[in-house]
Amino acid sequence: MSLEVTSLGYLVITAEDVAAWRTFAESVLGMQVGQSPDGSDDGSLYLRVDERSWRVAVQPGADGGLTAIGLEVSSREAFENLRKRLSNSGIEIEDEPRLAERRGVLDVFRTHDPSGHPVEFYYGGKSDREPFVSPRGARFVTGPQGLGHAVLFVDEYERVRDFYVGTLGFQVRDVLVMGEPCSFTSPNPRHHTVAFVSIPGVPPMLQHFMLEVDDLDTVGRALDRVQDNDVPLSLSLGRHTNDRMLSFYCESPSGVKVEYGWGGRLVGGDHNTGYYDAASVWGHRPPPGTSMMDGLGTD
Ligand SMILES: [Fe+2]
Structure with a gap:
């Protein structure tokens, strides 16, 4: 099956203190503040990591909220094909007026994954005429690998897997079993684009998203800034299995x-599904006095 979805294109999250997010994004992560795609000002923050006009948007709202997982589709033909396929398989499609203008894309529709996470499929993400300039000198790894990855807590593990793997055609790269199984999936060479795990008692939410930079020293400098700015460190430096x-x-x-x-x-596409029982070969330790699960946000 040829894949319509090529990458994680954008994320829209909500925050009570958008100004604090702006400082965090610029000063710690090295993201660049961009413009609202349609010129409107609803108090949202648009953040750039590459030539695209934005990749992460932070809207005023409840802390921890997820407004959209934006999945990029290769072309108009693929977009129409996907829309038809989803519709035929009984998935409800939502069209929001002016959503394409607000997102700065050629066309977009919304749906929800089986755990209720809002997913937007779009094609034609707008590039900015101004070059991306990180205020902290970071260069982010995007391009065909997309923005990065998102890890989701879900409450319908089998149905969520059917959605991302069965319906969208993401490849399962591996399964990490530490209590409950976590599936790591992707439509492109990035090891994982969407991963999901169901933990009893934990409601569906965006657990974390990942930004990748092209230089180890950029990670080290960001870690210094985390400490300098008193940002809570959830898991220490480490290397994933x-x-x-x-x-x-x-x-x-x-x-x-x-x-x-x-x-x-x-x-590559010839990958065989892997199986791990540990997330890291070293590091990724939670702060003293807390557990790994606290670090992962399940507290
Ligand atoms: Fe991750």
């Missing part, structure tokens, strides 16, 4: 965790 990402996790002002890493491996 499955994607080999060398990263740390910190807590954003809205509570969602951000993984900041370097050196993620690329995976």
